[in-house]
Amino acid sequence: MLGKTANGLYWMFRHLERAENTSRLIDTGQRIALTRSSAAEDEWSSILDTAGVRRGFDEKHDGVVSKETAIDWMLRDPDNPSSVLSSICTARHNARLVRTALTHEVWEAMNGCFMAAKEILARKVGERDLPDVLGRLRQRAALVRGATHGTMLRNDIYDFARIGTFLERADNTGRILDVKYYVLLPSAFEVGSSLDNVQWETILRSVSGRGGYRMVHGQQIRPRNIAQFLILDKRMPRSLNFSCCKLRDNLAYLAHDYGDTPPSHALADTLTNQLASHDVDAIFDKGLHEYIQNVLGSLSEIGRQIEIDYRFYE
Amino acid sequence: MENNEIFDEMWGRQQQLREPYQGFQNWFEGEDLSRLRAKQREAEEVFRLTGITFNVYGKTEAEERLIPFDIIPRVISAREWQKLSRGIEQRVRAINAFLHDIYHRQEIVRAGRIPEEMISRNEAFLPQMIGMSTPGGVYTHIVGIDLVRTGDEDFYVLEDNARTPSGVSYMLENRETMLQMFPELFSSNRVQPVSNYPRSLQRSLANCAPPATQGDPTVAVLTPGIYNSAYYEHSFLADQMGVELVEGHDLRVMDGRVAMRTTQGYKPIDVLYRRVDDEYLDPLNFNPDSALGVPGIMDVYRAGGITIANAPGTGIADDKAIYSYMPDIVEFYTGEKAILQNVPTWRCSEPDSLAYVLDNLSELVVKEVHGSGGYGMLIGPAASKAELAAFTRKLKARPGHYIAQPTLALSTVPIFTRSGLAPRHVDLRPFVLVSPEGIEITPGGLTRVALKKGSLVVNSSQGGGTKDTWVLED
Numbered sequence: 001m002l003g004k005t006a007n008g009l010y011w012m013f014r015h016l017e018r019a020e021n022t023s024r025l026i027d028t029g030q031r032i033a034l035t036r037s038s039a040a041e042d043e044w045s046s047i048l049d050t051a052g053v054r055r056g057f058d059e060k061h062d063g064v065v066s067k068e069t070a071i072d073w074m075l076r077d078p079d080n081p082s083s084v085l086s087s088i089c090t091a092r093h094n095a096r097l098v099r100t101a102l103t104h105e106v107w108e109a110m111n112g113c114f115m116a117a118k119e120i121l122a123r124k125v126g127e128r129d130l131p132d133v134l135g136r137l138r139q140r141a142a143l144v145r146g147a148t149h150g151t152m153l154r155n156d157i158y159d160f161a162r163i164g165t166f167l168e169r170a171d172n173t174g175r176i177l178d179v180k181y182y183v184l185l186p187s188a189f190e191v192g193s194s195l196d197n198v199q200w201e202t203i204l205r206s207v208s209g210r211g212g213y214r215m216v217h218g219q220q221i222r223p224r225n226i227a228q229f230l231i232l233d234k235r236m237p238r239s240l241n242f243s244c245c246k247l248r249d250n251l252a253y254l255a256h257d258y259g260d261t262p263p264s265h266a267l268a269d270t271l272t273n274q275l276a277s278h279d280v281d282a283i284f285d286k287g288l289h290e291y292i293q294n295v296l297g298s299l300s301e302i303g304r305q306i307e308i309d310y311r312f313y314e
Numbered sequence: 315m316e317n318n319e320i321f322d323e324m325w326g327r328q329q330q331l332r333e334p335y336q337g338f339q340n341w342f343e344g345e346d347l348s349r350l351r352a353k354q355r356e357a358e359e360v361f362r363l364t365g366i367t368f369n370v371y372g373k374t375e376a377e378e379r380l381i382p383f384d385i386i387p388r389v390i391s392a393r394e395w396q397k398l399s400r401g402i403e404q405r406v407r408a409i410n411a412f413l414h415d416i417y418h419r420q421e422i423v424r425a426g427r428i429p430e431e432m433i434s435r436n437e438a439f440l441p442q443m444i445g446m447s448t449p450g451g452v453y454t455h456i457v458g459i460d461l462v463r464t465g466d467e468d469f470y471v472l473e474d475n476a477r478t479p480s481g482v483s484y485m486l487e488n489r490e491t492m493l494q495m496f497p498e499l500f501s502s503n504r505v506q507p508v509s510n511y512p513r514s515l516q517r518s519l520a521n522c523a524p525p526a527t528q529g530d531p532t533v534a535v536l537t538p539g540i541y542n543s544a545y546y547e548h549s550f551l552a553d554q555m556g557v558e559l560v561e562g563h564d565l566r567v568m569d570g571r572v573a574m575r576t577t578q579g580y581k582p583i584d585v586l587y588r589r590v591d592d593e594y595l596d597p598l599n600f601n602p603d604s605a606l607g608v609p610g611i612m613d614v615y616r617a618g619g620i621t622i623a624n625a626p627g628t629g630i631a632d633d634k635a636i637y638s639y640m641p642d643i644v645e646f647y648t649g650e651k652a653i654l655q656n657v658p659t660w661r662c663s664e665p666d667s668l669a670y671v672l673d674n675l676s677e678l679v680v681k682e683v684h685g686s687g688g689y690g691m692l693i694g695p696a697a698s699k700a701e702l703a704a705f706t707r708k709l710k711a712r713p714g715h716y717i718a719q720p721t722l723a724l725s726t727v728p729i730f731t732r733s734g735l736a737p738r739h740v741d742l743r744p745f746v747l748v749s750p751e752g753i754e755i756t757p758g759g760l761t762r763v764a765l766k767k768g769s770l771v772v773n774s775s776q777g778g779g780t781k782d783t784w785v786l787e788d
Contacts, residue, residue: 002558002564002574002575003564003575003576003577004561004563004564005558099365099549099559100549100559104364107364108363111364111365314563
């Protein structure tokens with residue numbers, strides 16, 4: 001496979017994953033703003049931080065956050081490279097680059113997703129239409145994922161697609177935890193105020209984890225359990241542990257295919273082993289913030305090394 | 315022009331249904347217009363979703379456009395096709411012999427059949443190719459011959475495309491779309507398949523592998539990139555052949571080979587089907603500013619390390635000034651009279667011809683010798699006084715840049731409009747593959763159709779569309 005093709009596949013699926021994650025965050029913001037009449041601006045501000053798109057937003061809007069501007073920035077602003085629309089456009093651009101590596105179904109699903117997004121997001125989305133719009137976009141993205149799962153050969157093409165997906169997902173969950181780490185600290189648990197309840201719900205919603213959490217931990221929302229669930233629980237498909245294991249597994253398939261184990265593999269092994277060997281108490285002892293920072297740093301290092309190992313660029 | 319001067323491929327000149335269209339007509343009579351209108355929209359949806367688009371030069375991906383597709387097939391009988399394909403094969407054979415000759419001994423010049431300056435002063439002549447022997451002796455691996463029809467038996471070659479002819483993906487996708495939408499049409503008409511083309515192309519390219527090849531030849535398609543107007547076609551062909559689609563920056567010269575950067579290191583390429591023009595192919599040998607090519611590829615080529623398809627320098631054979639010599643070229647190399655007719659052509663570089671052209675400008679079509687895409691041409695009968703005057707000035711200033719031809723009464727075929735069938739002018743580009751094993755012509759080709767009533771310009775860049783082209787079984 002061409003290095004360029006691996007690069008295109010990796011970024012196609014990173015951006016597709018990012019589009020889904022961002023739309024999930026918008027959904028979360030909207031739900032929380034609806035259930036709380038006061039301080040909605042604070043909530044959107046926090047959502048912008050979580051999505052990691054705060055700096056560009058502040059430049060464009062002089063740091064003044066309103067519901068409309070926040071939603072529009074994250075949903076469809078072309079100046080925001082991580083807006084849902086920008087992510088879908090970039091994913092589709094990469095898909096066009098690597099079209100020969102994709103099945104017809106995957107390409108059509110991706111192109112269909114792009115065409116739908118262009119149409120649905122051609123103008124500002126009003127509050128009334130927002131849930132429907134977000135739902136349709138996520139469905140379109142899910143169709144790409146489904147077509148990929150159902151029609152692609154399990155070879156290096158698939159491996160690079162999966163590597164992009166799980167790196168992005170781990171990074172996304174890591175960033176949510178990083179922005180909200182303070183509400184998960186034991187002191188916050190002591191407080192148990194309604195404000196924190198909302199914050200905890202934000203976290204779970206933004207990773208589509210409320211149902212899963214309930215199945216595992218019951219109705220009681222405890223910060224320690226949330227941290228355990230999102231960092232270490234291997235059953236949770238958006239947890240750091242799950243995403244990193246998948247990342248390592250897909251690298252291992254590549255190693256098997258190619259008969260070669262370049263340096264990125266050792267980095268991924270180290271990270272995965274760390275996640276497997278810790279329990280949540282040890283993480284809190286070490287400091288949650290530092291721990292998450294550390295994971296995020298490792299993830300970006302792995303990403304850089306993969307680009308070198310597999311000759312993404314010249 | 316009177317209506318009956320124009321030959322319609324379905325109805326002839328006398329409104330009599332022609333035999334090849336009988337099967338189609340039987341079907342069409344039983345069809346409901348509103349169902350066909352829905353089908354026409356459905357076809358557009360298919361094209362859009364599949365991304366069968368062309369980019370407008372210099373624009374970003376927001377400007378991907380669809381080439382309009384017309385659902386009414388154009389039908390050619392087996393007998394008509396046999397004659398055409400004999401003529402095409404003869405012509406393509408002659409073109410390859412001509413190319414070999416002018417880059418070697420130039421017998422045709424020595425014999426006085428072509429003036430020496432037509433070669434030496436021609437921009438498309440590449441001195442780098444002199445004395446070079448191409449792998450398998452093939453120069454034009456892929457050729458597109460543009461044909462027009464003016465009557466029952468009258469076909470003319472309008473243009474030879476010997477550089478990097480495009481449009482074959484439309485031939486294939488148009489058929490695929492028709493098969494999906496109107497399967498019943500294909501069970502009641504026996505249409506020769508076109509779907510073998512990618513396989514034939516792959517085999518034909520592999521058969522021209524260079525001496526350095528080890529094992530099965532590795533073929534790749536070289537594209538200028540995602541913003542090129544024909545990018546869709548490049549990726550389509552690479553995909554259908556099961557080969558890599560590369561850009562200049564994926565390639566480098568290593569150990570006397572051209573190699574592509576893969577996830578597992580550099581891997582040599584044996585045959586490069588390039589869709590990049592000669593001048594951008596190698597910044598070391600041609601345009602030094604080119605970022606689309608591979609520095610040093612020409613040196614590898616000359617040393618037998620790679621096959622470039624089509625060979626560099628083939629443009630000399632499809633030049634519009636050389637075109638006027640094609641009947642002589644065919645005769646010189648095949649020893650036979652040309653089966654396919656040339657359109658009579660006045661070379662404006664010759665004073666007598668120029669005088670004639672200037673006197674009769676309003677009845678002629680004037681083309682730039684190096685132009686393409688229907689740009690920079692004058693259609694006399696459709697031109698205003700001001701346009702005629704402007705062209706007169708251009709002709710006087712640079713006569714050598716122009717040729718002129720009579721305005722042909724191009725045949726029409728029916729297209730589907732809101733009110734039913736309506737005749738529109740068409741041309742036809744069949745695709746020809748050349749390898750040491752022989753010449754293979756796919757039965758069919760790209761039919762381009764001028765969608766505007768009365769218009770003679772079929773180019774997609776100027777509002778032309780395409781339609782499926784059927785060659786019936788015997």
